[in-house]
Amino acid sequence: MHEFNFKDNELYCERIKVADIAKKVPTPFYLYSYKTLADHYKKLKVAFNSMRPLICFSVKSNSSLAVLKALVKNGAGLDIVSGGELYRAKLVGANPKKIVYAGVGKRPDEIADAIKFGILFFNVESEEELDQIQHIAESMKKKANVAIRINPDVIPKTHAYITTGKGETKFGLDFETVHKIFNNKWKYPNLNLNGVHIHIGSQILDAKPFENAIKKVLKFLKDCRIEVEYLNIGGGLGIMYSIEHAQTAKAFAERVLPMLAKSGLKIILEPGRFISGNSGVLVTKVIYNKRTPRKKFLIVDSGMSDLIRPSLYEAYHKIVPVKVASSASDTCEKTDVVGPICESGDFLGKERLLPHVESGELLAVMGAGAYGFTMSSNYNSRPRASEVMVVGDKFYVVRKHETYRDLVKGESIPKELR
Ligand code: LLP
Secondary structure (H helix, E strand, O other): OOOEEEEOOEEEEOOEEHHHHHHHOOOOEEEEEHHHHHHHHHHHHHHOHHHOOEEEEEHHHOOOHHHHHHHHHOOOEEEEOOHHHHHHHHHOOOOHHHEEEOOOOOOHHHHHHHHHHOOOEEEEOOHHHHHHHHHHHHHOOOOEEEEEEEOOOOOOOOOHHHEOOOOOOOOOEOHHHHHHHHHOHHHOOOEEEEEEEOOOEOOEOOOHHHHHHHHHHHHHHHHOOOOOOEEEOOOOEOOOOOOOOOOOHHHHHHHHHHHHHHHOOEEEEOOOHHHHHHHEEEEEEEEEEEEOOOOEEEEEOOOOOOOOHHHHHOOOOOEEEOEOOOOHHHHOEEEEEEOOOOOOOOEEEEEEEEOOOOOOOEEEEOOOOOOOHHHOOOHHHOOOOEEEEEEOOEEEEEEOOOOHHHHOOOOOOOHHHO
């Protein structure tokens, strides 16, 4: 459930008409619902309540300070993957003891900053990285907590680009190497190796792959007599973009909780999309209607530079007119909703049954709260969209639309060319 609903043929975010926001905020803009964010976080929390897990929101899915603050205020921890995300975590006052840090390429300076801040864990993805963290912690005369990311080699049945837990991906370590690391604990006097981590992929609709991965890891820990305090089961829970049947938090918990409870380990979850995905939409304006002998196009003021998921993964995002004319359903027509970027792959939706929408009218691209703004770019020198958050019957511009000046910030021309 989310808080973007139609009332009298008009799209609302919580208690505000999206069209009213667009009167004050130029398009395109991302629009987030505070209530949806908080509700989705709470759904997971309640579902897993018996184990009191630490739920670390995956910052890469939506790193807006307002979004992070909304979740941190509700008690969430954060899953980060860079120094930049650590910086954001600090800005929203996140508790360091609720921060976990993954990623295959952590730089020495990023590692040092995270140790200094006192994060809960590094999720370590290679032996060299482990050596590096040991070396840095030693030089800082500190002890760092480390969980080893295991690649459990399971098939999560999702898009190849968002599969991470298969043996051939760059993520995590195979069981044999992990065993060797735990046997050689003495090599890491400044590390506290007290967790294991898995993250098998994203937009996974079924509990089975999670069960398989958790089962494999628990068996491994038992067989090898490895004792740790934490098991981080990652993120990856899928959501409904279209007609898919996404599992609820409760259904997911019912499947995995029995195994987790038996393990006696402390549990960490790292959901991104489950919390942020349906908490946001992208609001865009139709610039032109265009008809060719073969196609009907709606050309809008937003495209792959704002939301790359359709172009990159052929991801489906529902697209709806923000105001629906009452006669609209009679006149629907197959339409490609495309952006202004000079690439054939620049589309938000293809062959969508849409009513006639005049130029100047608004569309909402649904389910754009995760991996929307965070994956946006300035391609074609297009300033990035603004971000707006609704809290009840109020809205706040939480990030201004970029200006042309922002586009060239930090650039210079060699003096010989001046
Ligand atoms: N933990 C780790 C270590 C991750 O790498 C990720 C996502 C998550 C948690 C959160 O996954 P989620 O719960 O959001 O599925 N750009 C792609 C998704 C890439 C996911 C990358 N890792 C997309 O737009 O679908």
